[in-house]
Amino acid sequence: MEKVLVAGATGATGKHIVDLLKESPYFEPFAMIRKEDQKVSFEAQNVNWVLGDVSEDIKHTCKGMDKVIFAAGSGGKNVVEIDQEGAKKLIDASQFNKVKKFIMLSSMGTDQPKQSDDLQEYLEAKQNADRHLKNSDLNYVIVRPGALTNENPTNHIKLAHKLNSQGSISRADVAQTLVRVLKDGIADKETFEILKEGILISKAIDNNSVGIG
Template sequence: MTRTVLIAGAHGQVGQHVTELLGAGEHEARAMVRDEDQTDEMESLGAEPVVADLTGDVDHAVEGCDSIVFAAGSGGDDVFGVDRDGAINLIDAAEDAGVDRFVMLSSMGADDPESGPDALEDYLTAKAEADEYLRQSGLDHTIVRPGELTNGSGTGTVEVGDDIGLDAGDIPREDVARTLVAALDHDELVGETFELLSGDEPIQEALATIAPN
């Protein structure tokens, strides 16, 4: 099935990997960016750019899309405005537009924000509230919660689970992006939330273990 996929946060570090993967694949990629100056870069990655801000009107960005990958992040500058309220804004727009599939980039530790580092508590709380809003929506969703992100080269192999532990390891952003894109085509992952780290299992095989038929 060929999808038209909106990438929220397409110019971010994970988002650029997602955009490039989708732009080179069978799906149609629509890259959402806040700055008009970023559109040429998105086109070079094989995506159709659309300028929109998560904190404002995003209806035009969602129009015509059947799937969304939410890879946006505030970088710590406005966690409740972007990571929570921005996600909620996009979820509402997706429901109104009849979007079929929503894959959310969350974070390991979002289930219990108070147990994480003090510096991350607001971020994890924002992610937790956005995740719960998505769960309560009518969207076919999957929530992916990676551990610490690195800029190393991806290996294509991961570990997945539901209680890995916040300090258990890390994962390259490239492999997170590969997992987000792969999750789009795994219908058995609808309604699932899982944690993600570097590991020994190929991504497709790992995803197949989360909700086996």
């Protein structure tokens, strides 16, 4: 089984990711936590944890990891420190430790942050992080969902390099997408957007008609 570090494991989307990885026959989750007292819930689930804060040196967190998912977020606070520089630190740590694949949870609108009045700073931070990943030597997938909701999973998504519409998607369906692209040979060095509804997640990702896979 491949070891997968999940940055943002204590967040709403991260918890979905860890739950999916727990059930996978291919991957073993390692929850990245900022404070040691956060280990309790993961130990109760028999999930491994790694102590690391993206605002500090985190090179050690990727040691021995096969793959990494960055699903951490500032929640609109300290976007440069967390969403940009924190992501860049984890990218550099992954490259240093020769991680095989890096999955980035990004956001729709990241390619044109100036078009958003409310989220411009956040989207610029995400854009800089995405660019840093693309310029690294890592194999990567950048997933850009619409607005995240806490709705139940539908197991269906719309997927394209660029979707010509706005909308939302459940965190559960985003998590499924992130875990799906962990596999070798799936969407390598691709960037794409996703929204709710559409076709089955597995089919959307594996289907060459959308230009990835």
